[in-house]
Amino acid sequence: MLAPSYIPEAKHKLLVELSDGLESNALSWLSGYFAGVAQGRQQSGRSAPPSIVAVADTQSARQLTIVYGSQTGNAKRIAESIAERTGALGLSTRLLRADRYPTRELKDEHLLYIVMSTQGEGEPPDDSLAFVEFLSSRRAPKLPQLKYAVLGLGDSSYPLFCGIAQNLDARLAELGAQRLHDLGTADLDIETVASPWQEATIALAQKALKQSEPAGASVIPLHPKATPVSRDQPFLAELLLNQPITGRDSNKDVRHLEISLEGSQLNYQPGDALGVWPTQSQVLVDAILATLNLDPDEPVEFNKVSRSLNEWLKHHRELTQLTKPFLVAQAELAQSDDLQALLQADSVEALRDFLGTRQVIDVLKTYPAKWTAPGLVKALRPLTPRMYSIASSQTAVDEEVHLTLANVEYEHQGESRWGVASRYLCELDEGDKLPIFIEENPRFRLPADASRDVIMIGPGTGIAPFRAFVQERSANGASGRNWLFFGNPNFASDFLYQTEWQRALQDGDLDRLDLAFSRDQTEKIYVQHKLLERATDLYEWIQGGAHLYVCGDATQMARDVHQALLRIAQDEGGLDEVQAKQWLDDLAAQGCYARDVY
Template sequence: MLAPSYIPETKHKLLAELSDGLESNALSWLSGYFAGVAQGRQESSRSAPPAIAAVADTQAARQLTIVYGSQTGNAKRIAESIAERTGALGLSTRLLRADRYPTRELKDEHLLYIVMSTQGEGEPPDDSLAFVEFLSSRRAPKLPQLKFAVLGLGDSSYPLFCGIAQSLDARLTELGAQRLYDLGTADLDIETVAMPWQEATIALAQKVLKQPEPAGASVIPLHPKTAPVSRDQPFLAELLLNQPITGRDSDKDVRHLEISLEGSQLNYQPGDALGVWPTQSQALVDSVIATLNLGSEETVEFNKVSRTLGDWLKHHRELTQLTKPFLVAHAELAKSSELQALLQADSVEVLRNFLGTRQVIDVLKAYPAKWTAQGLVKSLRPLTPRMYSIASSQAAVDEEVHLTLAHVKYDHQGESRWGVASRYLSELGEGDRLPIFIEENPRFRLPADASRDVIMIGPGTGIAPFRAFVQERSANRTSGRNWLFFGNPHFASDFLYQTEWQRALQDGDLHRLDLAFSRDQSEKIYVQHKLLDRATDLYEWIQGGAHIYVCGDATRMARDVHQALLHIARNEGGLDESQARQWLDDLAAQGRYARDVY
């Protein structure tokens, strides 16, 4: 059906997308809703004289702008939920990723919500670098007319918990804006903080924008007959293969896992992540309970949910990652001057090292305290799913999903320690089932233009998404070239997927392969060194339109790679320091420099 001429041509596609796939009852509701909007506008036009400037100001005053910055998709998911709900209430809402927000419009905003994650050591997500930099700079305008609320997503196992959100909240206040609702700081159990924050800020948006829910209108849920698989409703998938892919002499235990998606109706794209809900080791649960002299069968009620202490600790509480909030609670309970001094020390690095090298059980043993079962459950962070970069393309493996898993295990003062999810997964046998879901990562996608070249930088298990990339490009017979940089300690024992990469080179699916085995010679060689060795060709590929992808460790590797790229821009492109940074920022803004780092 053709849209009438009085509807602008630019809106035709939006109308088609809005109505596509909706059932008749939903279309009827939309019809009534738009009729109500039209009537309201007609009444407004009869009662108020035309004034272009006033209309523009009124529109800004009656609009909620939601800006999000997301590395793994969680902040995006929360922001979309807010936008969907405020839109359903009839509020004028616009949703923008931080790198798409026109900062020149900030001075005209009246209601702004920011949802932003903090990465690693207090850094903004890649899509928010320019937005955060602008707000922090002298170019940011005074904002006396602005009401705002900030929700931060972070990880309390890092000392600078939700550091970016705290900085934004403080900076907006400094610029004269009015805080509409208190800063929210959500840990890995995101919904615990995010849901109450959403409820409160949505109610406040209604009040500020003076737009009650249209009389008689209701949002009709359009649910399929069976609820789709999600983070909160995972699919119990069968494990098909659990195979070590490092040699016997390796210091690492890396596994290749193949998981069946049969019956799940799950689909994914290269670059997406697989979420896995882990279970704590029974040995660790028993050790915590015994150390505190508590009873495994003791019933604990928390947030109107009753479970045994053993069940809480095994399935619902974090034990392998020590967090600052738990350490604060334990220091007070243990009356430990040593822990109090640590928490009050000026050095963030000292606290970071303490949190990163100890688990809950280590603190319980080293600094005895009398915990109750109720207090313990309340103070421990909820167990959350772990995200793994998917190492396969459905174009190649159909109803399967593959993972590259590093089993995290080490000794602490003569006792074994491990990562909860890597131990859980590594101990699964073929035929066992595990709860999974797909987490989309739209910022880590192959180029829409299949003729574009791609440069993939993935040491260690960071190789995972690039196995998926090459499989996908091979299956689709793309014309763009593929260049892979991979690094690990030793060629003989740590060359992950060696035969696959050799075959890909022979078949023409991989055009260049550069390897950095750091311990095979006296001088340590890493992937960033290989980038510098290939600087001329790399710069030529990038200037010719290639996309750059980086996956792996955020704290060292990703920073070193970033610095190597800046060096290449200066040396090969003749750019100064400022121009080189702008060059990389522009590549990121174009979607040609993407990182999946952790």
């Protein structure tokens, strides 16, 4: 890119270096900062730049601050959209990831929007832990001057739907802030709630800031798109390889998929995810239609779109994930006392177990009800894409992307059940096309300093991003050491990518490998046990600047690993419980402890 005539070439090079690799919130801050420099020089004639604090203070009373917390990128995408649109309207806007928000400034905020996803059972995403903890604590200030709005993103297949957003909304009101717009709670069909919430809150921001002086700078476009490929406009990619990588004796069916990106212009980095739009199995669609005695060819219009019922169910509706809203509708239509009792009970655990062990077809068969085709389409949640951690480095594989996929299949009361995306992908033949897109994950990145050591903890298919990490570090000649912890049931049948890891050890691309095969001995051994066995070396690596990564199951593994790390900090570092927690929080805040859990 050529420098404009009014910017010297040397200065232009410095600007390019400065902006390279910065996240969108940092770029937006720089935009406002340089505008402040210009304004200060025009008013005073002085060449010295204004202080950072002064810039922040002059903006605080007449700006919209958007804070987001995102686990898989959806909350980030929504927040960026709001920031781009308000900036384009001339409203002074700043966009901050929750772990980058300076909480000391909260007392001076006048207009705050929060977009927050929920992971697991009503828990905040990893990048928002400190922000949520601050707001929930006694340290949070009274906020009588603040107007706010909260949008939550969640999954209604969990009982505590959008739990963290509900807590934040209530807490801000408790602190004296004025709710500018009702809490938005978006299910996996995000846009159904998020789009009208955006429209309303953007209009409210215009009204709230209309008396303000003209902003010094508006938000610049955050992520210029070099390609039309997106979540809503996926690329039809060719499947190059569909290969089982577990042995015949394994209880798991894990596949290695290789997908061509030729012609897509898609680029990704290690740590990013691949989004896949799945198709429901016709076997399941037929079973639902037969159970309800509905005509597959019946036309159904919903939200001004008309399709056959079969088309709605196969391509546009969730059938393998049971949600609480659908259960409520089924209970009412079936007039089922059992379902009503379950929904009205205080036991979150019982509802969680019910939703987690049954699918739509199971409820339809057990609690018969007379559904109409339009009623069914309206009650079922829209089908959404599935995200998979990318298992390759584009530096190493060029115009390909690789996945490590566990085929979810089991029996329920003697009948086969499966996961929609894993079945769809595993049944694809080489040469078939599948709709894909890239979902960036800037929180799960290799260290910019290639001399830093890396510790990777990834049991099961959690190994995927670390295959990409090692490929990338090898291709770029990174001098830092690589240490991998991997676990699965059995060595003989479940050692994913065994030959690759052995070769990496021989070639020096992997410095240490610790394995935990839980079923190969009487006592079950998991990765957290291996962490404790290697506690002294592990703590030494971390204290020496190593970056620590965890990928895999959020419900059990990630919690057990976190507890093991807290114990290591206490045993090896001599810290008490509070200090150990702070140690891990500090590592996360510095980007040295990152998790990609699901």
